[in-house]
Amino acid sequence: MWAMAQTDVQLMLEVKAGDEQSFALLLHRYRSPVINFLYRMVRNRAQAEDLAQEVFLRVYRARGGYEPSAKFSTWLFRIATNLALNSVRDTRHQKQEISIEQPAGETEEGEERPLDVEERSANIEQHLVEEARSRMIREAVERLPEKQRAAVLLHKYEELSYGEIAKSLRCSESALKSLLFRAYETLRVELAPLVGQGPKAGS
Amino acid sequence: MNCGKMEKYILGYVDGRLEARELRKAEAHLAGCAECGRRVTEFRAVSGLLEEMPKIMPTEGFDARLQARIAVEAARESWWAWLAPAPRVAFAAALLALLCVWVGSRPRDVDAYPHYAGAEMRAEDQMRMVKDLPVLEDFDVLENFEPLADLPPAVQAEGN
Incomplete structure (x- = not known):
């Protein structure tokens, strides 16, 4: 048996040889990053999980x-x-309808849960400020065109190199750098009120 | 390096991904360009803000649901694997089965006319023959062939 630090490639080769346990290890290692990436792309938890299932099923197949x-x-x-880009494109019109009907930020996520009495009396103001800040960041990312959004998410959270991200997005490295630059320019403008504030207190 | 070229390098500079040569060029430009310097500061801030994006955890049944789908997939694959060693045989068997079904479903034209040459042809047999255009002419000729009508019944039976 391999030691603890089996690489992804070693695990995948074992999956290829028929070892289901290695697939479970890969799943455990990557399900959270994949679900979070998809969630930030499609903005819907259930859909993100369905797509993540499809991702792992395709890996298995x-x-x-x-x-x-x-x-x-x-x-x-x-x-x-x-899968994310196809899903976003397929449901774009539907999403637009939802965003008109549903005030921005009030997604199915339950992040806007009602505050209990204790919280309300304690620090409602700080809570609201943090809520607004968090919502502002999330919405700014969500408003990016889907390819820019995917580029930003893969670059920021998945520790992939420019070359690897470019392969994922099927574009050149140079095009990727332009995508990222435009995305950061947009975010810099949209998040201008927060950009000058420095990191969140206590984080 | 000018500001336009700096666009491709600025994020790499912010997250420390530039190669030594690129880094030297970027630093040289930044030393003399306040606008790009400000952009670097603000890109850093944006990058920090992105760290604040909330993370979600997979729901409880995620793994179980996936494992169930994988099990179905594995079962399906093993069924196909049974056929895989002899795909040509499987293909030939499938063709043969199709052929049998096709032959079986054809109208039984040849056996449908037991009284083909006889004068006692039933009404439904006649209807079938009428539908069968290629033999329509022959039917006409035989129907009106006088010597056949003159044959005694016993001889007709032998003829059948």
Whole structure:
């Protein structure tokens, strides 16, 4: 048996050889990053989980032909990015209808849960400020065009190199850098009120 | 390096991904460009703000749901694997089965006319023959063939 620090590629090769346990390990390692990436892309928890299931199912189905030519995470996020972009494009009109009917930020996430009495009496003001700040960041990211959003999320959270992100998005490295620059320019403007404030107190 | 070129390098500079040569060029530009310097500061701030994005955890049944789907997938694959060693045989068997079904479902034209040459043809047999255009002419000729009508019944039976 392999030691604790089995690489993704080693695990995937074992999955290819028929070891279900190795697949469970890969799933455990990547389900949270994949779900969070998809959640930030599609803005809906249930849909993000459904897509994540599809991502891992596709990995499982493709195990027979797996060749360790690229990083496992690059391959994984390429599948996730494809599914996310297709999903966002397919449901764009539907999403627009929802955003008109539903005030921004009040998603299914339950982040806007009612405050209990104790919280209300304690520090309602600070809570509201944090809520507004968090909502502002989330909405600014959500408003980015989907390809820019995917680029920002993969760059910021998944520790993929420019080359790996470019492969996931099927664009050149140069095009990726332009995408990222435009996205950060937009965020810099949209988040201008927060940009000058420095990091959140206590974080 | 000018501000336009700096666009491709600025985020790499912010997150420390530039190679040594690129870094030197970026630093040289930043030393003389206040606008890009401000952009670097603000991109850093944006990057910090992105750290604040809330994370979600997978729901409780996520793994179980996936494992169930994988099990279905594995079962399906093993069924196909049974056929896989002999795909040509499987294909040939499938073709044969299709052929049997096709032949079985065809109208039984040849056996449908037991009294083809006889004068006692039933009404439904006649209807079938009428529908069968290629033999329509022959039917006409035989129907009106006088010597056949003159044959005694016993001889007709033998003829059948």
